[in-house]
Amino acid sequence: MRNLPKECDVLVVAVKPQQIEDVLPDLGVALHGSTRRPVVLSVVAGVATKRIEQFLPSVVPVVRAMPNTPMTVGAAVTAIARGGAATERDLRLVESVLESVGEVLRVPEDQLDAVTAVSGSGPAYVFLVAEMMIDAAMKLGLDRATADRLVTGTLAGSSAMLGDADPVQLRAAVTSPAGTTAAALEVFEQSDIRQTFRGALTAARDRSLELSGIVRPPLAPASADQH
Ligand SMILES: NC(=O)C1=CN([C@@H]2O[C@H](COP(=O)(O)OP(=O)(O)OC[C@H]3O[C@@H](n4cnc5c(N)ncnc54)[C@H](O)[C@@H]3O)[C@@H](O)[C@H]2O)C=CC1
Ligand SMILES: O=C(O)[C@@H]1CCC=N1
Incomplete structure (x- = not known):
């Protein structure tokens, strides 16, 4: 040292x-x-x-x-x-x-607690989505290897499309009226997923604030x- x-x-x-x-x-x-x-x-x-x-x-x-x-x-x-x-x-x-x-x-600096909740912890949220999609894919009868490749490829490809594009427009482009995506998105909206995300990021931000108080003088x- x-x-x-x-x-x-x-x-x-x-x-x-x-x-x-x-x-x-x-x-x-x-x-x-x-x-x-x-x-x-x-x-x-x-x-x-x-x-x-x-x-x-x-x-x-x-x-x-x-x-x-x-x-x-x-x-x-x-x-x-x-x-x-x-x-x-x-x-x-x-x-x-x-x-x-x-x-x-x-x-x-006063934005770093929010940043921590969004991008510091953010990869874990994406990995959770991957885990849940793989699990759901297998429940639909796909084998593990196929589910892994489909989910990983979908997340990587979708991230590559995001770039500077608007996620709302990208989502709309996938969603045919009365189609399969609309059926899935309706289930997400009914489960109040937006509020869940707000609550999760707020909890992460608040934990970051809390940690700032744990350090003794x-x-x-x-x-x-x-x-
Ligand atoms: N894991 C993540 O995604 C991110 C972590 N961070 C921050 O990075 C920091 C480290 O996190 P991780 O790497 O996940 O933890 P970790 O537990 O893997 O790494 C901590 C390291 O500190 C070393 N260490 C502990 N006491 C020490 C001492 N007295 N002298 C020298 N080295 C010592 C340990 O040997 C260990 O290698 C944390 O403060 C975390 O908030 C920041 C952004 C992202
Ligand atoms: O979970 C944590 O506390 C650290 C900070 C951001 C990501 N991992």
């Missing part, structure tokens, strides 16, 4: 929210003892830049990001927000790192020679 600031331009904090107090005090000490000022990039859900800054020298730039797991296939969408000491140059540096694995958007400032 002590040598990290000398070796890195960007230091990524990627522990669980409950673990940041195990990491940030030592990082603060290492940065106090260093003349080099790497950007601290936190991907930790629900922990505000102000909280992170409390552990670090005031000149250290902090940028908070909410990426998502499609990063592993170069298709992330990540939102970033800057802390008090971060400059335009720091933001560009972070963007250049994150753009190597997907798209990057800048948002005000930092320890008294420590000088480098105490460690």
